[in-house]
Amino acid sequence: MEKKIKAGIIGGAGYTGGETLRLLLNHHVVEISFVHSRSNAGKPVHAVHTDLLGETEMVFTDALAFDVDVLFLCMGHGESKKFLQENIVLSTVKIIDLGNDFRLGDKVAGRTFIYGLPELNRAVILRANNVANPGCFATAIQLGLLPLASKGLLKEVYTTGITGSTGAGQKLQNTTHFTWRANNISAYKTLTHQHVTEINQSLKQLQSTYQGNLHFVPWRGDFTRGIFVSSIVETQKSLEELNQLFKVFYQDHPFTHVADTMIDLKQVVNTNKCLIYLEKEGNKLVVHSAIDNLLKGASGQAIQNMNLMFGLDERAGLQLKSTVF
Amino acid sequence: MEKKIKAGIIGGAGYTGGETLRLLLNHHVVEISFVHSRSNAGKPVHAVHTDLLGETEMVFTDALAFDVDVLFLCMGHGESKKFLQENIVLSTVKIIDLGNDFRLGDKVAGRTFIYGLPELNRAVILRANNVANPGCFATAIQLGLLPLASKGLLKEVYTTGITGSTGAGQKLQNTTHFTWRANNISAYKTLTHQHVTEINQSLKQLQSTYQGNLHFVPWRGDFTRGIFVSSIVETQKSLEELNQLFKVFYQDHPFTHVADTMIDLKQVVNTNKCLIYLEKEGNKLVVHSAIDNLLKGASGQAIQNMNLMFGLDERAGLQLKSTVF
Amino acid sequence: MEKKIKAGIIGGAGYTGGETLRLLLNHHVVEISFVHSRSNAGKPVHAVHTDLLGETEMVFTDALAFDVDVLFLCMGHGESKKFLQENIVLSTVKIIDLGNDFRLGDKVAGRTFIYGLPELNRAVILRANNVANPGCFATAIQLGLLPLASKGLLKEVYTTGITGSTGAGQKLQNTTHFTWRANNISAYKTLTHQHVTEINQSLKQLQSTYQGNLHFVPWRGDFTRGIFVSSIVETQKSLEELNQLFKVFYQDHPFTHVADTMIDLKQVVNTNKCLIYLEKEGNKLVVHSAIDNLLKGASGQAIQNMNLMFGLDERAGLQLKSTVF
């Protein structure tokens, strides 16, 4: 009998905490040591994540016990750093942070974080003790651009992306009110979305000449899960060469695939996959990409990183049945 | 030039206040004197009802000026009575209350309210000074049962109804969070919905032998506007007789129609209409009915009542383009 | 190494065929021998089930090879019987039919079918060679009524249920046109739904005095997956006794659970679970139940039956991550 990896979840009542929990419950090599939530301590987890009724009798705890192999930090942005400053976590405990505190190289308590996009950094993630999990839009946009950056092809990038309501978290707000959001579309953080910085950081890692000219317009969509992105870039390369470039780039990455026909969002909902599709007119290339914002864009990628950090099959616990419809 | 009716709206920032405002803006015989909202005083109404940008430059007021012909009370349940106790409104001002304070015969400040369902009470509404506008589910269910009550046919009634999110008001709550409500169905207030009382009151008005045995299960729907109801009752009458009964009962009511083929919710969304369809198997009759909860179920019916109270064409300002799709 | 079960899917291009395929692809003890589709022979399965891109390179076949341990028949109603009449399938091959041809006891080619509702018939399914998988509405409604029938408590039953668009299959039709169905509600087959017969058959199996008085109004919902049902019955038993009755009845059934708070549809979407919730006012009991129509209502239950027929853990391959949101 294989020894199980002991995992703890901090911030287990939120969306990414809940998805991490759902994935770990079915991960054969993992044993969940605790699910932490200050505000829900003592309640069964299925009182909050009501779909888990009949799946688990675990109870939220507010006690912090760090006798685990890996900690998933699923807290609001800014809270992970504070948490690691205020609590002593043994350096033998690996940390995967789903917030945005460490994506740009910040350190805390002697810990250096690797940017956890396996398609970019798998070799170093394999040896990492601390991983900063990428943002959701950042994941979808980067996966559409990394192969181009790897060949020095990026200049100006024009990107529009649309995200589901779960991207906005559990908090009740006007833009997550059903009456407002149903059948509605709107834009937000036009050209100023916080993920642009981490995207540019990754693109520069592959293409030193890239100037960071990514013009990104995010839209709010009237669905709950998923991100669909279309980026326009200029290139003289033929569509055939470009498809070849992308397919080779992702050939040994199990979750990112280049399609030969138009993709749609629901192909990836409730999976850890990213699908990409390329189209070209004149010298304009359009790259479409789609992910589930809570899985490949958050908790699924966190588990993918855990698998790599612990030498497991990258796909362990992530062969998920898509919702499809 | 006809003299215009001067109207005031109390509680103009909520859903029913907003819909009343939208209807009155296009009502040729009405002039809106003021739109009252304590919390939004000083703001343009299009800052709250953003679809009205370009339609009106009116501003919310918190001043109470009762120099009007009619007041629409669009407040939370329980607040209308308090409002009329605390403020002196001349008895010459007609009042239409969209809340539930006066539907069961309560009086305030010398005012007696008529239950404002025109298909039941038009003759008295024509002479009324104060009208209590029916509830949304109450309207949809009653219109499906009134003709049966008029012939003494009701015994046990089993009703299921589904309502859009606007029925729950503007307040942010877990059951109006987009992430929860999208693609979801749930039940609430099973067999205990507050509208059952006013429905039974109306049915007894037409059928004194009716015992009030209405068993109503309300569901929350994953759409914003509309109510669809199916009621099952037992009767020996033939479907042909029943269709005849319903068509005669509603023949001079301009908004309620009996269809000859199955109805669906979107036939009535954004209109003041109620559509009804009858089916029969053995001795079980099923009556389907559909309304827009905010129009025939609230603000539209309030305008219909105003039209009657002021001797106007019952349809004035209510010939609305349905959304259809 | 355990010997794998060889499975074939007939009708693999439809919804239930696709879901059966998705489940079997992740079922550790099963090897898919072939996916049959006459109209798609030669195409990769991911050309039809586009979410499977990157999951499998299988190709549809129109060759019929019955060298398998189990056949899943995922065809239109009426076609399974014809298929088994026209093709010689060795009697050693177990058959699970997802259509409605054999639910009422029909035989074909020497094969007798067991009605495959594990919560009712698990003991005989364990020894069965042929299973007729229940209908989707039939599953949701029965699971809400079986414990009552087991105590002889059923007389008149009033049921309303709502189903997603996948219940209507892949065919393009007016009632599955997005423009019509989005945000819409309608009724169909009022009091005449074909599932009532199989429901009554099961209820009589447990309660010989039950007269078959189930009055069922099905609604079309504006979502893709899931069924939510509310049934009203009369009983003198206390809510406490009834909850106890239901919990004991389902205590060793891993997919059916009685909740202590109101349930909603999305708790079960993309899972094989059925959730039940009871409420009572006076002598009227309301039983709410929810399933995913394509899983517990079709392909998931088919796998559950396969697990039982082959002596596997009933839950094998069915511990699915719900979509939740």
Place this chain on the structure above:
Amino acid sequence: MEKKIKAGIIGGAGYTGGETLRLLLNHHVVEISFVHSRSNAGKPVHAVHTDLLGETEMVFTDALAFDVDVLFLCMGHGESKKFLQENIVLSTVKIIDLGNDFRLGDKVAGRTFIYGLPELNRAVILRANNVANPGCFATAIQLGLLPLASKGLLKEVYTTGITGSTGAGQKLQNTTHFTWRANNISAYKTLTHQHVTEINQSLKQLQSTYQGNLHFVPWRGDFTRGIFVSSIVETQKSLEELNQLFKVFYQDHPFTHVADTMIDLKQVVNTNKCLIYLEKEGNKLVVHSAIDNLLKGASGQAIQNMNLMFGLDERAGLQLKSTVF
């Protein structure tokens, strides 16, 4: 009593025919002479447009009687020209074509068509006998760019737009199947949408130096009505100057408004309005615009053109209650 305008609708059973009919039914100066539909001749219009039950008893006709003042052609693309070639329509009958046959200057039977975008061509529409109504995406995109073109500011334009399912018409197709489209997003006609030509024609009319470099990625949205567009262009002008430019450009156009806060799609659904909002970062300007594709993008704009051609108030029959929610 004012003499009414007699109107005929050719192709009255489709979406744009139905919307034109709905608008004309409530237009006080218009009398509908006939609604033509070959395939539905003899049926009541409410048999097809079921929301019109109780609104009109008109019946579809297949007889062509051109004793009218204005004909609305609501047919498939390519059919209008054929219709006017095959049928003799007196030159005194004004024609408004909702298809794309005459938008680029084609003539037929001695008729020259004016491109019917009032914000661009109102002066000539006022004197026109034949109007080619603009495309839906074309309307939304142009209204976001015309003021810039009027100052010679356009070079490269990057546009993403999303449209509701009604844009794809009534025909049943895979991309309008509810099961596919619900909660889904996809792209189509990337960089090759047919509306780009008419957009470029209009922009060149105002800015002769514009080279036609509009890069447009259209998306399919999971809603029925509406178009939301974001266009990125480069300019040195300040946001203040740009807002001023747009507000002056549209100041005497009653349906197009520049907002001071972010817009969303539902502000305009079921109205004839276009809302615009500008944002700027560095030298990149983003113009957001929103319309209802069936109204300002089709039938509403057709009525607006009719009003202008007949010297009526431009807003007649178009002061519509938005759906809002």
